[in-house]
Amino acid sequence: MTVDLLIAGGTVIDGTGADGVRADVAVANGAIVAAGGPAARTIDATGKVVCPGFVDLHTHSDLTLLSAPEARSAVHQGITTTVVGNCGLGVAPLAAGADVGGVRAAVGYLDLDPAVDWSWRSYGEYLDAVAAARPSLNVAGLVGHLPLHAGVVGFDDRLPTPGELDELTSLLAGALDAGAAGLSTGLMYAPLTFAGRAELVALAEVVAARDALFAWHLRDYGDDVLPAVREALDVAAATGVRTQLSHLTAVGRRNWGSVTAALELIDAARADGLDVAVDMYPYLAGNAPLAQRLPAWAQAGGDAAMRARLADPEAVARIRAHWSVQALGWDEITVNSAPDPEVVGHTVTQLAADRGTDPDSVAIDLLARYGNAVSMVAGGRDAGDLRAVLSHPAGVIGSDGQALDIDGPTGKGMPHPRAYGAYPRLLSEHVAGGTLTLPEAIRKCTSGAARRAGITDRGTITAGQAADIVILDVGRLADRATFADPRQYPAGVDAVIVNGEPTISHGQHTGARAGQVLRAGTKDKGQRS
Template structure:
């Protein structure tokens, strides 16, 4: 059957101006010619490629909520999971400890971790029959755990390189690190260089959650660029921000370093999301020594009064104040009332409140941190080497993944970009769409996604540029956006005027050697 989207303003995703044209879809592919069996009038609407979310944390939520409603309802048709070094494949270390360390991703304890190799994890995603396409990076966490354990000992780099190469052979799109999370805080440049060399050898991207986004941002960027220079790997600096008012302006300085590296021939880019607050495990605030030994050891350690006093002393240098950190999720139980409240609101001694929550729940405590600069955000959004990644998760508000008060980016990143950051002095609509489609697909090495053209898979978004808007807020985040009229994944409608259609036509996108 041939479907015609008739009369829309078509953006191909490459940054050029819109063209009034029909788009024909047959057998899951955009075609140049054909007699339509079904015509959908999209006059006055914009037709563009589906959004490619380069920076997603849906590694486990897609197994719990394969319809991915929070993502497809905002126009996402492809998720790239495995970011920030966090993930649970390959499994070559203690599975319970690995799951605890990746608690940020683990919102549904009923999801089994019944794979070992990275290929088996991709098979599990395929068996889930998701509504979105999925590509995956290899997270540094399980590699480091297998090669070095949970403390600050030396890594068996041959073992790490072997596991990474096996994962690339299985179809991984790249690799990521997260250098503020235990035990990755202990990874040195020798280990990071080993990762970069394997990524370069296989032509895959190396994505960096940098070691510091506060006062040490520029040193952290320099570290990533040194590895890129040394290995030649394609490098992605994840969610480039500068946190804390005293560090505002750091993004512009970081982008100057990126420009200089690109002028030297390095393949370096950044991703960003259009919000002035972030979301992460609360445990990322802990110093490296406090995270040694894994999640269980960390929780035990935080019962020691001397340890707590030492952490509280080191926290005096945090770039945030306690009224800028809001608890967004805790495991169900007696601490439920903490959700949605700042640490300052939870007690007269916020540091003790934070330590109590971490002692009880470890990496499963999630928090939203504010204190970012609009000028920094605009500098990143307008930079020619920036792309959009939500840093969110595929969530279902009616299922286990819908608990708590998640960051609104999981529901509204792309509509928010198109509503608030398209216009004079910001981005054109064509530029914004390119940063959501062809550019992130290119960074991930997904050669057949992100462009609307004959012969390409029919991942398509139809939107009303006058009505597109995010409705998710920090206090009421689980709200779907407006203005998204139709979303097709591989030629099948997953969102129409009535909402999610229930279709699950997504594919697992394995990058070939």
């Protein structure tokens, strides 16, 4: 049989965790096939590693893919499938009568291009919009808890009524039936900060009934990280839902080592039969809206109400008292995105010194002016904690990044370097440093992450699997993005093939847009829709 593409002479690391073997890989009709006869095209991979495309389990590309469907920052690092809708910060579904503007403001962290037309209501309509954009990579999605809750309950500090809870579960069920791979929550983001156990259990029961995934941005990653882990495990025990603890870390020097205790709790839950796993990215700093630093009560009512509240001296005094006992200092927090480019790239402490004021005042001013549109890079993490999560048997990799266009609206500012280099960083630095072997690191980036998302037709180099393939020059592999200069593609990612189409060739994007929208549990799964 003539095949469309033959990748010849490489060392195949197949994504299962097995050692690499010298083998050719053949592709026909967008799938991996047993090596056959002549090939229409041959890629010489001698001296290089051939592995499955990376499945990024945790991303925030919900809106950036509509602005920048070539997904350059993601595809250049070897990502061939992205899972959007994490941390509860999704964009669909929206209840009838929901405040779309309020929801869009609440998820401003995702909203880098105001020109993106947000015209959908249902989850199926959102997936249709992604499919119409023709992305360069495959897209699966989680339902974000925030649009669900905000659309039905609103932004105030209150629990849903029984009727509202029924509406929440009905909307979720409809979104899962439309192809969502699961649900995510983000209990540090208002109004999800006000969600209680009854709501979380009711939603988890809907997810569990469909054997989908429930991903958690925990209620706290600082002083109360262990109670936050216990909260998620309690819901898992009550419902049997498959559970993913997102970007497990502990913030603030006084909390270093808490990750070990958290992993012990997870190990105990797994020993009891619960399906619980974790994910992490290979950096010692995170990226989130600056508003995450505010106490929950200060965020009540939505973005506009939060900003107005910051003009109240009494409220500001309470916020300052809250910040006085926080585990993370302002010198560890850098503004990395804001409508005012003059503040980008500076720590809050540096901005305070420049203005002749105190850091609390700078933070209050930024939040009052820009609300959820200002984001931060926050440090204060321990390398030992990071290695513990990356190497844990239940750990997989998710970049927590966004697919960005280096030259377009989504590429402005100083994004976290994970958007450009998370996977090369893991496969170079953390393999060379002994945290992981290369086959195990690749497994965590491919089949391990795919199976958590319920994706079964990708993640390994096996006949019959979709032809999502990466060719790595391991000797040159490096993350070149830095916090000071993040907009740089990595070295050593020579070729990326998505559904059989070369999308990166000799380190350059070909312009191919062969990605598919993967609708879980539907007849359209794995088909462009």
